[in-house]
Amino acid sequence: MGTIVKSEKCDDEIFWRWFVTQRTYTISDLTSLFDVTTRTLRYYEEMGLLTPQRRGTQRLYSERDRVRIQLILRGRRLGFSLEEVRDMLSLYDADPTEITQLREVIHRGDEKLAQVEEQIRELQAVRKELLEWRGKMQQTLASKMKGEQQA
Amino acid sequence: MGTIVKSEKCDDEIFWRWFVTQRTYTISDLTSLFDVTTRTLRYYEEMGLLTPQRRGTQRLYSERDRVRIQLILRGRRLGFSLEEVRDMLSLYDADPTEITQLREVIHRGDEKLAQVEEQIRELQAVRKELLEWRGKMQQTLASKMKGEQQA
DNA sequence: CTGTAATATTCCGTTGACGTCAACGGAATT
DNA sequence: AATTCCGTTGACGTCAACGGAATATTACAG
Secondary structure, eight states: OOOOOSOSSOOOHHHHHHHHHHOEEOHHHHHHHHTOOHHHHHHHHHTTSOOOEEETTEEEEEHHHHHHHHHHHHHHHTTOOHHHHHHHHHHHHOOOOSHHHHHHHHHHHHHHHHHHHHHHHHHHHHHHHHHHHHHHHHHHHHHHHHHHHHO | OOOOOSOSSOOOHHHHHHHHHHOEEOHHHHHHHHTOOHHHHHHHHHTTSOOOEEETTEEEEEHHHHHHHHHHHHHHHTTOOHHHHHHHHHHHHOOOOSHHHHHHHHHHHHHHHHHHHHHHHHHHHHHHHHHHHHHHHHHHHHHHHHHHHHO
């Protein structure tokens, strides 16, 4: 991990812009950053979710790749399949030239959005049920403790 | 599917209460009700998520089973594993006699709750990003259409 | 220059969540 | 008695998403 600290003395605008945009990562940088294995990152690449550059045979991940990994992992945590994640990433990738294509991609985005919102609603229902359950359990606990005290 | 309509003439309280609480379902009732296969329901049973009664060799699902299936399927939609779903169901099952056990189960519930809330937050972040993306795309679309009109 | 730690590729294994197929049981209808 | 329609139990197949070992190359610190 190229240990570059910000304020060395080269913190002029130009360098900093270079640092932020051109910063690259080795595969192990990212495995330790996100706590995943190299196998996982290579698999994501195999599935077409990542396309890091190569320096010879070695992979060189860009800032963009890093962000994509972050998005992929969040998607996985939320229960999306890699295929679904790829669909969502393709939304951000797309820079459609034709208006019809543009409309179509917006439409696909709207569908995903609706799906996400539905998922939020269901999760809130789960949350509500858990809270109600918790209330009842607390009550049970309180009454039990009262009984305990009297005995 | 025993086609029992409500208002036949036997809709007195007692019968209705029996109907609602003692109603049973065959496996195919439930597969058509939830659009899952028999394999799925048997698998859930194999994994200890369901324990339907038996009439001879046939499974007889109760109202409680039906509700559990509903919860399981919602959990799956939300990206929980069957194991996680079982944990959550066990919360509702538990009727702990000892106070320490009671505290422990409440604690587990709180952990799940925290997890659910974190998941909601992440989903809302996804939603926000999608909305921002949509805004930009709309803008692109608008400017493109303007150009189109002039040409 | 040389060892050794990091990477790459390849290939087989595993786990979760089912699908699928064969072989059969029992009730009901014809 | 034969057919039809659920339903059952194995047992094996499958697909996604990696795990892990073996082997072969680099890359770079001393």
